[in-house]
Amino acid sequence: MSHTVSIREVIKKFGDFTAVDKISIEINQGEFFTLLGPSGCGKTTLLRAIAGFNKMDGGEIAFSGSVINNVPAHKRDIGMVFQNYAIFPHMTVKENIAYGLKAKKVPRPEIERRTEEALEMVQIAPLKDRKPSELSGGQQQRVALARAFVIEPRVLLMDEPLSNLDAKLRVQMRTTIKKLQRTLGITTIYVTHDQEEALAVSDRIAVMKDGHIMQVGSPEEVYRRPANRFVAGFIGTSNFIDCEAKTEGSETTLRISSDYGVKVKTKRPIDGPAVIAGRPEQLFFSDGEGIPGEITISTFLGDFVEYEILTESGQTLQLNEYTKDVGSVRPDGQKVHLRFDPKAISLIDPKTEEVISDFGG
């Protein structure tokens, strides 16, 4: 049976540098949970603390309720896939996969059966007698994967497992990983700096920065309803547009330019400068009112066109328009007006950098 994982106020310091600063997360049984953040945010440090390779400087980690701080790494019953695969170079593919089962003293016929099964699942059965040096990166990745899940661990950890693969293989492997995780139902903690990968595979994502958690939520939540300016900028692309905000009663009026303003709902009143975060696909060209500007460059990308627009107030914005929705590509230098759907944007209070939009739910 898979574990729940409780991370409670975990602290990890390297000298004076605090890599993980009092982080708490609850991960559900069978969940695919991703730690996402730029390099140096503490995500790998936290993962290695769960694996037992890093001693913590505070807090505790519990599997299904029992604290494992003092359980040595080799007794934690965790599977781990390393960034550089960490395949044993002196063993064949099959020996690599059987290694953990042998250590657990599983009877020989069962080792044989489970190893074969694992080889089949990651589709490398014909390669079982090869040495790792004879495998491609993608194949090594599959060995690493099979070796980690064949021991039927109660938690599976993955440290940037796809970062050494080329773009196409990466997309392929992340589907493989997601399917495998669904089939096996193992609680999985996945570390990556690639937001697109995180959105693609995860049930829930924790966005991290400087040893802190910025937001925990489903891929849709962190994309549509970022908790703060960092998340809005890190996940996907956001336009940050300056405006003047004034709350009157239950409505807040945002004035973007002299002739363009919208009304939104906020969680708390605000009066003064504010920042609107809007996705490129949530900006539209308008015929009349809107933010005035000029197209500086348009890039045709097949399924959509990406426009870069310089507004009259001197900001550069990005607008995406689906090719199927419009007839032709607008020429560079065209004077345009931009509008957005007030329900789709996030309003950021510049003092706290927090998103204060009321998404109503």
Place this chain on the structure above:
Amino acid sequence: MKTKGLDKKPRDIWSLMKIIIFVVILLSIVWPLSTIVFRSVTNKFGEFTFENFGKFFSHQYYFNVLENTMFVAGWTTVISVVLGVWIAYVLSRYDFKCKRILNMLIILSLMSPPFIGAYSWILLFGRSGWVTTAAYNWFGWTLPTIYGKWGIVSVFICKMFPYVYLFTSSALGSIDSSLEEAAENLGASKWRRMLSVTFPVVSPSILAGAVLVFMSAVSDFGTPMLIGENYKVLATLVYEQYMSEIGTSSNFASAVSMIVIALCAILLLAQKWYLNRKNYNMTCMRPPAPVKLSWGKRIVMLLPVLLVVLIALLPQIVVVVTSFKNCNGPYFVEGWSLNSYQMIFTRMVRAIKNTYSFSLIAIVFMVVIGSITAYITVRKRSFTTGVIDILLMIPYVIPGAVMGLALIIAFNRAPFYWAGTAIIMILCYTIRKIPYTVRSASGFLQQMELSVEEASINLGVSPGKTFFKITLPLMLPGVVSGAILSWIETINELSSSIMLYTGKTITMSVAIYNEVARNSFGTAAAMASILTLSAVIMLIVFNKVSKGRVSIV
């Protein structure tokens, strides 16, 4: 904090190993050397004094010895750098079929017993040498004398330029070709590229080779002893002073040793200072491809290289050939036979037995201590392991005569009466030659990702078992390769052996030295041939095991 104390560092087996190795090093390296320091600043009654150093610097004779040492080592270094860099450049940048063999031959000239060169040169160019006699009889020429400083320098160059060659060629092989292409692209001519990009970038390696040459030239004892005649250098001075002070307390020999140590230390610090200023980190994706040349150019390029390698190997060839020649006392006579071999296997069995048994026992210690040390210095890095790392390199850079002297002083009193025993010889070999094993093993470990060991632990295998199932098998080629180099160096060791040996513990290198000293060339040649053959065989094994992943120097 409530979790405090929960995550206390467990006392594992490696912390214990650190302590054990540290204590062993303190006893076998630090303590003997400290006795030298102590002796150098006391007189024979144990009173504090600087008179030993005063004696050295106030007598013109001793000062000349220092000057001689600098002269010999300086010229050796300069010429070795020129030869080594040139040959490394030619062999790494142009495509020759015989490259591998040449490389092997150059390594072989490095791995020869230290004084074989001197001895062969005397046979060829000495007062009654074959070439000297032939030149006089056939052409009436009188060749310049081989004895004295230039003889020492030429023998040194032949043996030591390989250091520069090996360092430089490995550096040249790890320059990414894009670097030179960039220079070419920016319009630099071939010569300009070489002088302004290639050589500056490999300069730290050239320097490392040069420092090694200089230190070897300062430490070498056999060559100046045999071919120098009245030309004294520091290494021979330590030996002579020690020999003449036997029964006394060797204070002056200690002072001379301190001067030699200071010389080496200054050099190492200078090198470190230079490396700190010029530390080029390069990621080599694609080493430059060797250029194919036309036949004419190939011969012009290769011929001088072949000539140098041949001259460097000449001593070995001479030794092997003369080992089969008939001898009558000091004279070679007509006819060929195995008489010399018969002679050494009847009269000098003890030396042969000692050489192989001492070296094998020493190797066992080197392998065990070396693997553990490599592991703790790479994987369990701490302040202690940093100190261990530095201390372990000391016997490698200190001349053998000095180390031998230190061991005798330290282990000839309670509680260790080891002087004249096999124990002191084995101890000396172990500490002097272990750096080869440690460096090779830790090199392998460094290339091995830590995550491989973590993967094993993660799969449920305890750290202790992981060491034996994963780490050791992966480190083994490195340990074995290093041990082979240690072993070859051990059987050839003369400078410390000659300080430590007695009739019972005589080794082949000492026996060769003694035989040469009393003009019994045939037996010396036969024994030297056996050493050379051992080295050749082990070098072949080394190439098979290391697969080019361990550097010789």
